[in-house]
Amino acid sequence: MSEKPVDKIAGIINDHIFENYKKNITIIWNKPPSSNLGDVSFPLFSIAKNVGEKIEVIGQSLKSKIENQEVVEKVELKGGFLNIFFNRNYFSDKVLKNVVKAEKYGKSTVESSKRVIIEHTSSNPNGPLHIGNFRGSVVGDLLARLYKMSGAAVNVRYYVNDLGRQIAPVVIGYKLLKKNNIAPDTKIDLWIGKIYATMNTLLDIQEIKKEIQTKTGKYHINDDLKYKIEPNDKEEIENLLMSSELDEKTKEILLKRTKKLFSVQKALSSKIPDLFNLLRKLTEKEVSDLSSLTQEYIEEYLKGENKQIVSEYRELTEKALSGHIETLSRFNIFHDDFDRESDIAWSGEVKEILQKLETKQWLRHDGRARLLKNDEIATALRYKEKYNIKHEIPDLILVNSEGIPLYPCRDIAYHLHKLEKFNANLCINVIGKQQQSLQLGVRLALYALNRSDIADKIIHFDYEYVTLVGRKMAGRELEYVTPDELYSLAKEEVYKFLNERDYSEEEKSNIANIVSAASVKISIAKIDPNKAVMFDVKKATDLNENSGPFLLYSFTRAKNIIIKAKEESIPIEDIINNCETVEISIVKDEEWNLIKLIEELPMIYKRAINTKRPDTIVNFSFELCKAFNKFYDNCPVISENDEKVRKTRILIVQSTIKALESLFEVLGIDSLEKM
RNA sequence: GACCCUGUAGCUCAGUAGGAUAGAGCACCUGCCUCCUAAGCAGGGGGUCGACGGUUCGAAUCCGCCCAGGGUCGCCA
Structure with a gap:
């Protein structure tokens, strides 16, 4: 669809207000709490107030403007809301045919001007990944995939902290x-x-x-x-x-x-x-x-x-x-480049940086130690003003009292050439929240070096750490849970299902790998990174509790319809390839609700990037699958006698497959035809 | 003491550019496999959205002040 129906209607309202009242106001819309109130609604309170008109009057005039639109079935005025019901067949016709024909549904050029570096995982190379830093891997991977889906050039990096004292x-x-x-x-x-x-x-x-x-x-x-x-x-x-x-x-x-x-x-x-x-x-x-x-x-x-x-x-x-x-x-998580902290330390860049800072008034000496007066930098170079920081910012220790340069020095150097090397205009560092002040310190140091251009491109995407139920994670005491462990525990659970099925060992193994990976990955990905999580191993490997297997299962159901339909000699390819000729006929709410969700997918991607909330993708996927399973139960495809309805449903199934393929790509999980 | 994050159903969490009756999953009850895979679907109970004020037509969402939990705050990264 070239223009979203909602946007089109919002445009009409905007034009109407401008023509009659010479005012430009932002039109907001929302989903009514219940679908029998409409598909989309516009609250009129603020509009009416803004133009000094009664809600009834403005509502009526907007109603008459909107209801003759082709995509609109009817308009109701209720409780101060303008409720729009779409013409289901018209709307679905546009959506389904667009999705079915799309090479990759949801793939866009929204972010094509961006060159994004995403640094994630960056775990110390002195032990296995545990679910704490693995959370960063999952979040970082989702962000990278999201940006790729939105057309950005993405470079995923791993910073190897091989200089740690321990x-x-x-x-x-x-x-x-x-x-x-x-x-x-x-x-x-x-x-x-x-x-x-x-x-x-x-x-x-x-x-x-x-x-x-x-x-x-x-x-x-x-x-x-x-x-x-x-x-x-x-x-x-x-x-x-x-x-x-x-x-x-x-x-x-x-x-x-x-x-x-x-x-x-x-x-x-x-x-x-x-x-x-x-x-x-x-x-x-x-x-x-x-x-x-x-x-x-x-x-x-x-x-x-x-x-x-x-x-x-x-x-x-x-x-x-x-x-x-x-x-x-x-878990389908890959890096393009690995950067070693030691390489930076040996390069001489740190020395250069320290020499440059030595000439600035913000470097404080304390014996052999060197500290950066970050609060003064932030005030003098208007960082505080720009980012609306009102509190005092603590100093950053660059060199310790033995004269040894510390981690932040290397990180400053790293950022300087990391961004230039990839010619990036955005750099997202997925790093635990504990490093918040350190990361701020590095950006301020870049300001002090007259490289605010680089500093302003850096985002510290911080995520909360993971704790275990009843105990703290401690590497020194070998108290941690690894993603590998979860993966094998999940696998055992998967086999409990598979052993009841008549699949070959090879099939079972393949299914078990994919389902376990998805289960673990999704169980971590679905939680808002800002939330500190109490991790319960039992829950994380309980397949009923998790949405990962549910997503995969929904996909196999959709695929299976197509496979079965072919066996029944329904000309699937023909219907899909010539979908323009299908006359869309929507007869059930379950069909309609599913189609509306499919239509939302590109907007969901956009919003996830703008709000930097990759977890919303998981929740949306879950909603979509839920709607599909309702459709599956209520709307038989192959046995449907009415040809228009049957063909419409085939397109609905195919669109669902397309949407899920896209979502799975962003989530980085593999799909299955059987499970 | 300062700053950041969090507080929503028994548990795990969605919902915050203010919107109508606050939603899922798990757990607990009740149904549904002669029908495209039941890893599914339908139904039920369960809530003073941490507390109190404020802003307004309208607040889980914005502001203020508290309370609770987690994190950070000069040589570890």
């Missing part, structure tokens, strides 16, 4: 295992996650023991127990601290840390006893001082000159990343 012990642990010919007993990133938890715990134990020794001067560390807290260790430390001369606050902190470490150690030695003990023994045997070795690794990798260490780091992070990629691909 990665060094993992590299060391991984090397120890490799040297001793211990092979992974599970998916590589999961295995790395275990090493991460273990090595960082060992490191912490060593460090706290050292600290207590220095501070109290009395504690003696048994060399064999450098990396372990025994129950009597714990008692000794507690007694020592209580009787020591240290101030209360220090005592309290040290005590708390000791307790925490003891419980983490306990958790690990019960969850992964073999690996934990093995790594502890290897560390004791082969690493004299884990703490200083870690420091050496961190420093060397930041410099990037020690080939040996660089290659060890690269091997480990590459492996972890390969696990992420494998996981993501199960």
Whole structure:
């Protein structure tokens, strides 16, 4: 349809008001609460008030203007609303034939002027993806697909934070295992996650023991127990601290840390006893001082000159990343480019940036540390004014007191060339909400560097984190749920259905893969990213609770009608290819409601992009499927005797298929003909 | 203390450029497979939209003030 009927009517109202009252007002419309009130309605209150006319009078004159439109069946004036009923056959004729003939329904050029970078996932390469950062993957993927559907050029990037301090012990642990010919007993990133938890715990134990020794001067560390807290260790430390001369606050902190470490150690030695003990023994045997070795690794990798260490780091992070990629691909989530934080650190850009900032009045020195006075930048360069920020903005720490540049420096450099490389006019960073102030800091730093042009193109698309029912996620204690886990749990559920069906093993496996992926992905995608979610594994893998399988099932039902119709020798291809000649005949509400929804799809895409709410796509898909299932139950296609009605229904089914294919593409889920 | 987000049915969540009787799914009851796959459909119960004020023809939606939960706030990312 070249112009939406609603817009056309709104236009008529607008013209009428302008002609008679010389006023230009925005016309709003909405869906009546019940379909027997009409298909669309225009509230007249504000219009009447605006032009100083009685609602009845303006309503009547608009009614007579509108009711002679071809697409309009009748107009009713009720309770201050102008209610429009469309001519169902006329409206459906336009919609169905347009959709059926479309190469890809919903594909548009609305955003074709945009070149969009979407950065998402960007999880630290020291363990598996868990549902927290996977939420970002899902949201980012939907956004990317949405922009593509709307004609934008899209570049999806993954920022690999391989410089994190906590990665060094993992590299060391991984090397120890490799040297001793211990092979992974599970998916590589999961295995790395275990090493991460273990090595960082060992490191912490060593460090706290050292600290207590220095501070109290009395504690003696048994060399064999450098990396372990025994129950009597714990008692000794507690007694020592209580009787020591240290101030209360220090005592309290040290005590708390000791307790925490003891419980983490306990958790690990019960969850992964073999690996934990093995790594502890290897560390004791082969690493004299884990703490200083870690420091050496961190420093060397930041410099990037020690080939040996660089290659060890690269091997480990590459492996972890390969696990992420494998996981993501199960859910049809792909990246175009991977950028390593270390590459940026080695490039010299950070130095340049710091030098440039050094010349500005906003850089504050504090010993060797460098801080950016963000509040002053935001005021002086009118950032506050532009984005309506009224509160104070905290400083951004660029360099720590040891003179080491921190993460934001690299992120500033990254943004500078990321946008230029792709010639992007929009950059959406899908990053957890915790980084809100950090991300703002980076944009302000760009302002300070006279690159407000770049900063203004960056959007921090923040999403809330995921918590587990009854517990917190904690990588260090191996307390997390992975998308891989959900995927296999969902698969078990799917097989419960499939085992009652007479499909081949190959078919079953294919169906199980697609349904499980959709189930997990949709269960995450359907929630507003702004909402912190309490994640319940049982619910997430309950197929009745989730809309993913429901969407897929609706599609198979639609497809099946077409397949069956062909078997019954109904000339489907012919009807579809020559749909112009079909005389549309709508006889049931279920047909009509479905068609109205199909017509809305392009608008839904537009709105999802404008409001940056990819979750609305899921809700719309669900509504559409619901309407289709009602149609399915009430409107037989193949056995329908009236030829016009039958052909109309075939076009309705085909349009539904087209709409769902489009939606599935945006959601990144595969479709099935059988399930 | 400052800032951001959230609070809607027993549970999980939609609905916010102000609109008519606040909606789904799950769970709980009741029906429907001689009929295109029942992973479906039909029906039922269940709500002071966190509280109180304000703005107006009209508020879950906008404003103010509270309350509760989560997050961030100088060297981790």
